[in-house]
Structure formats: structure tokens, C-alpha cells
Amino acid sequence: MLHQLFLAGSFPAGASLFRITVQATTAAGVIMKCKYCEKPATFHITELTGPEMQELHLCEDHAREHLAPGETEAEPSSSSLAGALAQQLKIGQTAEELARLDQQACPVCGITFFEFRNEGRLGCPHDYIYFNAELEPLIVNIHGSTKHVGKRPKRAAGGSDWQTDLIRLRRELKEAIEEERYENASELRDEIRRIEEMAESGKRP
Amino acid sequence: MELHRTIHRLAGQCGEWLRGSGPESDIVISSRIRLARNLADFPFVRRCTDQDRAAIESNVRERLERCQDLSGLIFLDVAEMESVDRQFLVERQLISRELAESAGARAVAIDKEEQYSLMINEEDHLRIQLMKSGLDLENTWAQINEIDDLIESQVNYGFHDEFGYLTACPTNVGTGMRVSVMLHLPALVITRQIDKVFRSLQKISLAVRGLYGEGSQAMGDFYQISNQITLGRDEQELIRQVGDVVPVLIDYERRAREYLVRESQKDLHDRVSRAYGILCTAQTISSEETMHLLSSVRMGVNLGLIEDVEIPTINQLFIHTQPAHLQKIRGVELGTADRNIERALYLQRHLRQKSDESDNN
Numbered sequence A: 001m002l003h004q005l006f007l008a009g010s011f012p013a014g015a016s017l018f019r020i021t022v023q024a025t026t027a028a029g030v031i032m033k034c035k036y037c038e039k040p041a042t043f044h045i046t047e048l049t050g051p052e053m054q055e056l057h058l059c060e061d062h063a064r065e066h067l068a069p070g071e072t073e074a075e076p077s078s079s080s081l082a083g084a085l086a087q088q089l090k091i092g093q094t095a096e097e098l099a100r101l102d103q104q105a106c107p108v109c110g111i112t113f114f115e116f117r118n119e120g121r122l123g124c125p126h127d128y129i130y131f132n133a134e135l136e137p138l139i140v141n142i143h144g145s146t147k148h149v150g151k152r153p154k155r156a157a158g159g160s161d162w163q164t165d166l167i168r169l170r171r172e173l174k175e176a177i178e179e180e181r182y183e184n185a186s187e188l189r190d191e192i193r194r195i196e197e198m199a200e201s202g203k204r205p
Numbered sequence B: 001m002e003l004h005r006t007i008h009r010l011a012g013q014c015g016e017w018l019r020g021s022g023p024e025s026d027i028v029i030s031s032r033i034r035l036a037r038n039l040a041d042f043p044f045v046r047r048c049t050d051q052d053r054a055a056i057e058s059n060v061r062e063r064l065e066r067c068q069d070l071s072g073l074i075f076l077d078v079a080e081m082e083s084v085d086r087q088f089l090v091e092r093q094l095i096s097r098e099l100a101e102s103a104g105a106r107a108v109a110i111d112k113e114e115q116y117s118l119m120i121n122e123e124d125h126l127r128i129q130l131m132k133s134g135l136d137l138e139n140t141w142a143q144i145n146e147i148d149d150l151i152e153s154q155v156n157y158g159f160h161d162e163f164g165y166l167t168a169c170p171t172n173v174g175t176g177m178r179v180s181v182m183l184h185l186p187a188l189v190i191t192r193q194i195d196k197v198f199r200s201l202q203k204i205s206l207a208v209r210g211l212y213g214e215g216s217q218a219m220g221d222f223y224q225i226s227n228q229i230t231l232g233r234d235e236q237e238l239i240r241q242v243g244d245v246v247p248v249l250i251d252y253e254r255r256a257r258e259y260l261v262r263e264s265q266k267d268l269h270d271r272v273s274r275a276y277g278i279l280c281t282a283q284t285i286s287s288e289e290t291m292h293l294l295s296s297v298r299m300g301v302n303l304g305l306i307e308d309v310e311i312p313t314i315n316q317l318f319i320h321t322q323p324a325h326l327q328k329i330r331g332v333e334l335g336t337a338d339r340n341i342e343r344a345l346y347l348q349r350h351l352r353q354k355s356d357e358s359d360n361n
């Protein structure tokens, strides 16, 4: 059985993200010893921070220490790793699939998952929907919850179609201008103006 | 011109949060809440084009000006400012270092009483922050909540039914709220208890930072305690989480002070008096040394070991002796060496004058 999860390390200061695979063998099917002791390595940690991926093979104890330094002796049961382990997800993801995930781009703002995990900042409000499957475990790890229970805007909540349309259209306009598709650009400009004016007049486009 | 007038006026006064009044103000300097908000129809700031940023700035400004109850806001164009002016606003805690140091269209709106500021195009489109002197989180929340409502009546915030207010960084999503209390904890530093205290705070997911936020050192023994979690708990709970721990820290600090008075009264008195003496007589002094010595003097005043100075004066000196403040008060640009001389003069004027007056009485 194989579990994978994304973990926020010292997010956002170091903006470190890890992919962790928990299984008896490595992705290549080899049984390995822990880097620091004689126990079998059941945690295969890929550090996703920065363009260089680093692989680490560790036993459970050393994995815990690696992911939550300084907390190990005090409270082994409540380390952030234990919390994250409760959120097992995405069974059977390979490095190839991860690379594919990295290239996925939000259709509204165009940010790729790679850019997000590299910079630690999202591109637009729609990313929370588009990358939902990847973000949820990360958010659980940071906040211990995914359910907002506080204040809500009194007006109709944002994220309506016309708002994400505006973000997308403005990006398409910029691209059209860059590629010198001027006819297309002027159509986009009209469409943007139409939506903005309707929004301004209080009618929902 | 508005910029110069505003900064000149600010330089001559003392921010609301430095008043040195409010509950527990011998140890608690200020209470602060900030809310992160984004417009629903623009990409997050890092992903914005120059046009997007400019559109957000004028858009938000226009809407803020429409809010009748927010009248009297002073808008400052941060992108157009000279770096000493940006630094001045950072020292004053009216803008963040991120807003000062980033590039592109960005602005801040400040209310006349200098209680709250609205940063436009920081990490999020809008960052609302409100500060009060002493420990007063309930009123800080009541007031900022009202401001948020007023702005929300003009702006469509990015909001998701499950995730709450959507922010550029997932660490702020949900309430978008950071509650901070700034404490002055010199006795816990002297008695070497401070690290122990922080480790236990981190265990209950509270963050500890220095005077100027992330990465800044604990200058002058000032520490900011704030929540790390922003999702899954409502605003009242987040306030309670920070608010509940503050009386415990105040109690630790008071006990550490009592211990110092009891066990090493002479050493403590000596330390405080020497610090005061140096501040009154130095001919050239760095910002770091000033902060360090003012911290001892501040504790000395609170313990009744120094009677010539009052807490609001010292609070103000912490800020007014910072590099950009000195230059704005003096009205000229100064290099490091000249600043150190100017700082010594400024301290003499504000400390000695007081003790001379009391000698004459």
C-alpha cells in the first residue's frame, strides 16, 4: 500500500513543500535502508522546493525528525507529520504523474502548479478550485481544517463566472497584443468593457 | 506635496499605538489586527501585469473614497516615494517591509488619527490593519470589522464558500486575519527564560516575531505574538487564542521583574541607571545600542527606579530615533555617522531636558 501526500514544511518562510511516499520499497521497487540507521526506509521524501528535486530515504523516526526538527522528543504523537499522515490521499502517484501535475496550468490566470510550489503564492482566486485536490491536503496541514467558519461577505460571494472571465479575458488580451493579433485584441477589449460596465451598473453580467 | 505635508505632520506627532496607555501598557505596547482581502476579478498581486496593478490601485482608491464613513483618508503613492519616506512609514508600522520593498503600482491609505492603514497591492490586493495602544483586542476587532464591512459594501471580495476569503498564500486563507500583540519582555530576556516561553508558544501554533515582523530581530526586547492558523476558527476564537496567552506572558514577565528586584536589586538598579546615563550623555550612538538601552530604561521607569521620564516619551524615542525618523525630523538626509551624532543629540534633548526640569523643581 502506498500513500502520498504533500506537506508544508516551514511554509511560507522557506516555502518548502515535500512529496512523501510511504511504502516498503522505493518507487523503483528497491528495499532501502534508512539514511541514518539500520532500519528499513519506509518514507521516501522528495523535496519539492526549488527546481532541483532531492530524494531522501528514511525510517519512520528519522522521517519525523527530518520533517519536524526539534519536536521529536517532546511530543512524538502530535508532530505535524502525524497530523498529515491522517490525510492520506492520491494513492499510486508516480514521478511521471507528479511531473504532469507540475505542468498543469490554471485556465484563468495561467499559473502552473510548478510555479506555485516554487514561489509559494497562488495566481488567482480560481486556483483554489482548479488545484483543489492538491491544495486541500496542504491547507489541512497548515490549518488543521478546510472549512471556513468565520465572517462572510454580506454581498453575493465573489468567484462568480463573470469575475473569473475578466481575469481570463485580460490575460488573453495581453497575449493577443504580444502576438500582434490586433483584431482579436479589439474584440477582447470590447468584451472586457461590456462585462466591467455591467458589473459597475449593478447588473450581474 | 501631500506626501511631504503628511510625513512632516506624522514626524511631529506620536502614533496612537505609542500613547503608552490602555490596559497592561507597562508590558503590552500595542494590539493589532490585519485582514487580507482580494478583489474577485483580478489575479493575485504577484501574477498581475503592470496594467492590472495600476487598475487595482485606482479601482480600490476610487471605491475607498466612495465610503462616506472612511472620510479623511490620506492616500500615499508608495511607488513614487523616495526610499527614506518608505522607510519612515515602515518604522512607524504604517506599511510593511514587503510593501516598501516590492516594485510596481502600490499605495497606502492612512486615517488622520493614525489608527489604521489600508495597503493596496501588498501580497494581497488589500491589507487592512488597525492598531491600538495596550491590550485591547476586542475593540480592535470591533473597529476593523466595521471598516471591512464598509469597504465590502463597495468591493467584491474573492470568497469561497468552503475556504473563506481567498488569499495569495494558503497560510492566510479563511479569515485572512492575523491578530498580534506586541509585548516588552526585558526581564524574561535578562533571566534567560524567553526561549523557553517561545518554544511553548510555538507548540500551540502561535508565532513570535520581532518589532518589525518576519525575520526582524527582537530589537529592544519587543516581541509580537500572533496566530498562525487562519482557517477553521472564527475571528472571536482567533482573538481568544492570542488574547488568552497574553496575561500568562504578562504574569511571567512581572514575576521575572520581581525576581530581579528581589535577588539582584543593586545590579538591576545599576544596569538601568547606566543605560539612562549613556542615553543622556552619549555624543554618538547607533540605533541598536539605543534600542537596547531604552529597553532597560523603560523597565526601570515601570519599576520606579527612574522617575524623571514617562513611558510615552520612551515609547516615542524608540521610533523617533530610527534612521528615517531622525532624517525626517531633522529635515535633511544623513549618512550613518551623522545619524549617530544626530541621534545622540536628539536623546539628550528629550531625556536631559526632563531631568533638568525635575532638578529645578
Ligand SMILES: [Zn+2]
Binding pocket: A034, A035, A036, A037, A038, A039, A058, A059, A060, A061, A062
Ligand atoms: Zn532511521
Ligand SMILES: [Zn+2]
Binding pocket: A106, A107, A108, A109, A110, A111, A123, A124, A125, A126, A127
Ligand atoms: Zn489561476
